[in-house]
Amino acid sequence: TKTYLTGVQTSGMPHIGNYIGAIKPALAAASANDTLYFLADFHSLNSVKDPDRLRNDIRSVAATWLACGLDPQRTVIYRQSSIPEVFELSSILASVTAKGLMNRAHAYKAARDRNEAAGGTDLDAGVNMGLFNYPILMAADILVMEADVVPVGRDQVQHIEYTGDIARAFNHLYGDSYAFPIPQGAYPEGEASILPGIDGRKMSKSYDNHIPIFLPENKLKKLVRRIPTDSTPVEAPKDPDTSVPFQLLAQFAPAERVEPVRKRLEEGGMGWGELKNELFEVLNETFGPMRERYDELVAPGRELDAILTAGAERARERSRATLAKVRTAVGID
Ligand code: ATP
Secondary structure (H helix, E strand, C coil), X not given: CCEEEEEECXXXXXXXHHHHHHHHHHHHHHCCCEEEEEECHHHHCCCCCCHHHHHHHHHHHHHHHHHXXXXXXXXXXXXXXXXXXXXXXXXXXXXXXCHHHHHCCHHHHHHHHHHHHCCCCCCXXXXXXXXXXXXXXXXXXXXXXXXXXXXXXXXXXXXXXXHHHHHHHHHHHHXXXXXXXXXXXXXXXXXXXXXXXXXXXXXXXXXXXXXXXXXXXXXXXXXXXXXXXXXXXXXXXXXXXXXXXXXXXXXXXXHHHHHHHHHHHHHCCCCHHHHHHHHHHHHHHHHHHHHHHHHHHHCCCHHHHHHHHHHHHHHHHHHHHHHHHHHHHHCCX
């Protein structure tokens, strides 16, 4: 069987766009494959410098995935920071990686382009070595688990190619003793649905236009009410397809609940307020039961820690075995 590996960013509580675009499909895949999920907390360190926030984000993201249905018996879930072999391997991989390859990495180049566009003279301003080395650490995340398939978004194509390049460089030198399997990326097929945020742009944490998955009920209601709508009177016909609340409703409600709403909007007779109430009800029904589980898991207590510790132990069986072979191959045994 093939091993699937996915890294999850630990950047705050996921929003309902992440749920549709990432969590739901990933959980469907996890139930059908041999999967490992890790919380990429060391990757977050490049951007998050507030220890309490980082700590909370890690718990919140782990609790979200578990509350949404990740089964820790089936899927190995662990924190990247619990696997020392990742960092050891990262150093070994750095020694076979050309600096020029890192110079061409998209995230690094984008940071330089931004500095150039802003007229700066130091194009590396604001770039830390963590960002520069990111592709090597990601290669270590993948290779240390000998993952075969890495389901990721299309923005990650380069990182997967780099992992292959780095693995091949290692294999070329040491392949007689040990060779990494070359992982494949698995990219979403067709057009992914992109949820609009409350201001109509793509829902995104960076735009601060997002609806977090597990808001308390009263806050969820208030946020849904805040979605801007025009002043078309209740009785006037409306275009559902340009309406944010309707587009969101269509993602979460079954067709038999969406179609009557579409009809009433098109014919006139349904106001935006009523539409938003309907959206709130649907979101609350979708996420309410999961929210209870989420609240239980994020509360201080041992359950979440115990799940992550057990996951890390299982993951380390793999990483230790890989590192033993790698160390022998390079001569540091
Ligand atoms: P940031 O603003 O920090 O980039 P984000 O809120 O845009 O964060 P990402 O962390 O970039 O979210 O994305 C995580 C995953 O969620 C990706 O797989 C992405 O495709 C998916 N995703 C993000 N936003 C949406 C959205 N609005 N609709 C559908 N899927 C989304």
